[in-house]
Amino acid sequence: MVRPILLALFMMTSCKSDKKYHVSNETVQIESSRVKEILDFQNELNKSFKDPKTSPLPDKYRKDFEGLDFFGPDTTYMVQARFERTPDAVPFLLDTTTDEKTEEVLYGIAHFELNGKRHELEIYQTPELLTQEKYKDYLFLPFLDETNGNETYGGGRYIDLTIPKGNAILIDFNKAYNPYCVYNKKYSCPLVPRQNYLRTPVRAGVKDFLKL
Secondary structure, eight states, X not given: OHHHHHHHHHHHHHHHHHHHHHHHHHHHHHHHHHHHHHXXXXXXXXXXXXXXXXXXXXXXXXXXXXXXXXXXXXXGGEEEEEEEEOTTXXXXXXXXXXXXEEEEXXXXXXXXXXXXXXXXXXXXXOGGGGGSGXXXXXXXXXXXXXXXXXXXXXXXXXXXXXXXXXXXXXXXXXXXXXXXGGTOTTSOOBXXXXXXXXXXXXXXXXXXXXXX
């Protein structure tokens, strides 16, 4: 009687393991798809920096440009945030790296967890861009974090977002990029508001640009 019971237990364990394997395989496929999306973003950004028509780099840097320095893809920095809209917000002027100011509107606030801590970030809409069809759904997320001035640019980084349909918004910090004024002082770049400082290191996206 012992052998049949052990055999039955073995078969039950095998079935359970097989089921776990299929779940794990699906998870691996999702993970691979997300990593590919991150790598595609990095490749497209590098292409735009190599193209003289779209690159912010001066000729002296672009001619020897091989690629930006990125953190490795990390899907833990893809966060699904609760999105709190702020329909009554009024436009305000945001300081930039030059004497210019840019008009922004607080479109909503993202609430999320990252690195075991709760955070919130303000997300903005730029009224001037609404006149262009391709920017009608565009949202602007500037942020600071604890890597600034060390691994990343001291003035913070940006993420481009799209207006979500519901009350959740996906923020992929792997798609964080530097303001163009990091590469060329002719650009005027919005300064990141202090309320968008994340008290955690965000080791995802573009690293600082080292001029050789």
